[in-house]
Amino acid sequence: MSFMRGWFWFSLGVTLILFGCSSTPKNKLSLSALHGKKIALVAIEGEDTARKVTEVALINQLVKKGTFELLSKGSVESARSHLDQDPTDWKALAKRAGAEVALRVSVDEFHADERSGYNKEEVYDSQLADENGTDGKTERVYKAKSIDGSVRFDLKFTDLASGNTTSGIAEAKDRVEANARVEAVHLPPKLRFLENLSNTAFERFFEKFE
Numbered sequence: 001m002s003f004m005r006g007w008f009w010f011s012l013g014v015t016l017i018l019f020g021c022s023s024t025p026k027n028k029l030s031l032s033a034l035h036g037k038k039i040a041l042v043a044i045e046g047e048d049t050a051r052k053v054t055e056v057a058l059i060n061q062l063v064k065k066g067t068f069e070l071l072s073k074g075s076v077e078s079a080r081s082h083l084d085q086d087p088t089d090w091k092a093l094a095k096r097a098g099a100e101v102a103l104r105v106s107v108d109e110f111h112a113d114e115r116s117g118y119n120k121e122e123v124y125d126s127q128l129a130d131e132n133g134t135d136g137k138t139e140r141v142y143k144a145k146s147i148d149g150s151v152r153f154d155l156k157f158t159d160l161a162s163g164n165t166t167s168g169i170a171e172a173k174d175r176v177e178a179n180a181r182v183e184a185v186h187l188p189p190k191l192r193f194l195e196n197l198s199n200t201a202f203e204r205f206f207e208k209f210e
Helices: 048-065 072-081 090-096 126-132 190-209
Strands: 001-007 038-045 103-122 137-159 166-178
Touching: 038 048, 038 072, 038 090, 048 103, 048 190, 072 090, 090 103, 103 166, 103 190, 137 190, 166 190
Parallel strands: 038 103
Antiparallel strands: 001 103, 103 137, 137 166
């Protein structure tokens, strides 16, 4: 039995594109000058869930790399709670916490979209050909799903002694498909998918710019 595959999706005309994970610079970036320095994560801008996932993924990668001394969240929050501390003055906050470098992150993109449709295959059925005297071609339709995710973060590292800021972009995109022709249709939960993408984005970011 031979077949030809075709895809058609109930997706309001949206084209599905396959992306690989990537991490690219906003401008020329080198973090070597910051190695061994104390870093305070002073701000993450974004929606609440995105901020929480970003914080965990970023801290995981900073600790994993071991090239920076990341101050604890408790130290930063303790400095933030001082009565004379202006919460909008992130430089003073980082210095009060004992940091040499202030790190700010903006969540520019954080989403995962699921789509459902059908995989249509044209197959040759020899029995059908013999019984009906036709060419034996027939169509089989299988349920299919996909999830497309994209995350993008703008990181800014400010050396508190010189005031110089170095910035770069960490991003990742990926797609997962499930087809009922070969297995049950199961996709990873959206949040877990985005957590994995975030870890990939930061891991590749620090590998590229260390």
